Amino acid sequence: MGIVNGIQMILAGDKQADRVVPPAGFTARLTSFTAAVMSFLVVFALALSMATGRLADRWSAELSRTSTVRISAPEAQLEIQSERVMEILETTKGIASARLMRADEQHALLEPWFGPDLPLDNLPIPRLIEVVEESVGPDMEGLRFRLAAEAPGAVLDDHTRWRRPLVDAAARLRMLAVLSICLIGGALAAMITLAAQAALAANTQVIQVLRLVGAKDKYIAKAFVRRFTLRGFFGALFGSVCGMVAIFLLPSAAAEGAFLTGLGFSGMQWFIPLLIPLIAAILAFWATRIAANRTLARMN
Amino acid sequence: MIELKKAGFSYGGGEIFRDVDLHLAQGTFHFLTGPSGTGKTTLMKMCYQALMPDSGTIKVFGRDVRAMNRDDVALVRRRIGVVHQDCQFLNHLSVGENVLLPSFVAGRDGLDDQRNLRELLKWVELEENIDQLPPELSGGERQRAALARAVILSPEVILADEPTGNLDWNMAQRLLTLLIELNKMGKTILVATHDMNLIRAARPHVAARVLRIQGKRVHLAGADL
Structure with missing residues (x-):
């Protein structure tokens, strides 16, 4: 049949x-x-x-082409290291853009955990830089070495660990x-x-x-x-x-x-x-x- | 039509038949007799391939039954009408539908058969029972309905196994008359019965051969009736 x-x-x-x-x-x-x-x-x-x-x-899709640089340094060093990291990122091949997150953006990120009333301005919050990669991303290991050498407080997180x-x-x-x-x-x-x-x-x-x-x-x-x-x-x-x-x-x-x-x-x-x-x-x-x-x- | 040559059959380690020769030629009428338990039903079943011989050959319509597949057997059965003592019906179908069953399964459109149905039921005197269900029929009516079902496709051979076993004498004679009429229409008839009165009653109306099962073989029981 x-x-x-x-x-x-x-x-x-x-x-x-x-x-x-x-x-x-x-x-x-x-x-x-x-x-x-x-x-x-x-x-x-x-x-x-x-x-x-x-x-x-x-x-x-959301995580594979983004990474974050977190800068934890004494207040006097924070601005200097942030600028240095931005320079490094802007001259690194494979990075499409890098943007220093504003204080209010960081507050918005933390608000779900700490609530709206916490005086975040008084806390030592690390600076965050949002990095968007090109289709062929940067050499992550090389970038980590450069950051460690020139901005010791900077930590590169490419999200792989939890993604x-x-x-x-x-x-x-x-x-x-x-x-x-x-x-x-x-x-x-x-x-x-x-x-x-x-x-x-x-x-x-x-x-x-x-x-x-x-x-x-x-x-x-x-x-x-x-x-x-x-x-x-x-x-x-x-x-x-x-x-x-x-x-x-x-x-x-x-x-x-x-x-x-x-x-x-x-x-x-x-x-x-x-x-x-x-x-x-x-x-x-x-x-x-x-x-x-x-x-x-x-x-x- | 049906030919057995040195056919043998055993069941449960016991031999029932040995070297049975039987030839049912076209248009002949045969009675098969013998005491109960001698294998009349078994021999009938071998004739319509419900059972296969252990030895020897059986040819039905010229074909060796061993060479037939299940579809071939089904096609052969459309050319053989079978009537049992304990005839079985589909109890959820009416008498008319049961009689037309061979036509349904043969895939015929059934229009001609349906036209013939009333005539056929009239012939077996069941026209009033066409819409009844089989459990509502008496023993004699069931036998006649089974006969009507057996002949609806106008088969060449009719095998009737103790068809009058459950009937009174008048009803048995009516059924015999129907079988004789079918024989006169050219059908080959084999009736298994242990009722010698039935055989004697057929004597004036048909030239039938009487076969007797004895000693695991089939013998011709004397002269033609």
């Missing part, structure tokens, strides 16, 4: 072939319920995968989400196989009668395959839509892109969960077909 024939068979159906197998109760509901639950879970796994992917990309673990964690989360999707798909296929086998076993007498009157195994299998494929499809459609609604109703992402509130889909990604019912139908089609062929061969 080719793919086109298979799709035609599923969509068009065969009224008589559908009629010969008695309407099943429990296995039908179980298959639809399982497909719905699995699809609901897949939507969340997909959302997690998308969110971690976006997070990793954002962290990489890499975050990006690695996001990539692993994404991998786990993809693995979860594969496992859920496998579990769905196994569940449908078992349900199909149970349905075939429960209809042994029907199969015997059909064989007696000259039914080919393909005809018998067709009735079961179509039924389980449609159950898988509609169950998964229901589960996917419920999952999408649940994701949609999550609190919207904050401007800072907090991880949990960022769980979801963006733009065209909302169409991806709609593929789940199709994939569930394909899984159900093949799982039932294999189960039916095996069971019918065993009954021979």
Whole structure:
């Protein structure tokens, strides 16, 4: 049976072939319920995968081309060292721009931690220089040596120290989400196989009668395959839509892109969960077909 | 039509048949008799490939059954109508749909068959029962419905295994009459029965051969009826 024939068979159906197998109760509901639950879970796994992917990309993009120079020196030295560092940065190859952060910008950075009322002016706060790199960045090791030699209070932070673990964690989360999707798909296929086998076993007498009157195994299998494929499809459609609604109703992402509130889909990604019912139908089609062929061969 | 040559069959370590020769030629009527448990049903099942011989050969419509795959067997069964003593139906379908079942599975559009259905049910006197479900039928009605189902595709051979086993004498005679009519239409008939009265009742109406299973072999039981 080719793919086109298979799709035609599923969509068009065969009224008589559908009629010969008695309407099943429990296995039908179980298959639809399982497909719905699995699809609901897949939507969340997909959302997690998308969110971690976006997070990793954002962290990489935002942090990979920026670095910071922090200058901690006695007050008398602070201005001199800051000027020296700026000179060094402006003459270093691979640096697009360097900007000494204003006092109010530094205060704004510290405010979430210390609150608005802390008298920051009286505290010895280090000076910060924001460095934007060119596409081919500077020789970081060489720059560190120069800064250490000419401005001992300056420390270059290229963010690698904390960027890499975050990006690695996001990539692993994404991998786990993809693995979860594969496992859920496998579990769905196994569940449908078992349900199909149970349905075939429960209809042994029907199969015997059909064989007696000259039914080919393909005809018998067709009735079961179509039924389980449609159950898988509609169950998964229901589960996917419920999952999408649940994701949609999550609190919207904050401007800072907090991880949990960022769980979801963006733009065209909302169409991806709609593929789940199709994939569930394909899984159900093949799982039932294999189960039916095996069971019918065993009954021979 | 169906030919067995030195066919043997064993089950559970016990030999049931040995060197069985049987030839059902077109248009013939055969009774297969013998005491219960001698293998009448087994022999019938071998004729429609529900069982395969352990030795010897069986040819159905000229083809060796060992060379047939499952699809071939299905196609052969469309040319053989089978009636069992405990005939099975699909209980969720009406009598009419059950009788049309061979037509459904053969993929025929069913229009001609549906036109013939009422005529066929009238012939077996079940036209009033067309919309009933099989569990609502009596034993005799079930047998006649099974016969109608067996002949809907106009098969060349009809195998009836103890078709009158559950019927009273009047009903058994009616069923026999139907089988004889089919034989007169050119169908090959094999009826397995242990009821000698049925065989005697057929004597005036049909030239039937009586085969007896004895000593794990099939013998011709005397002269033609």
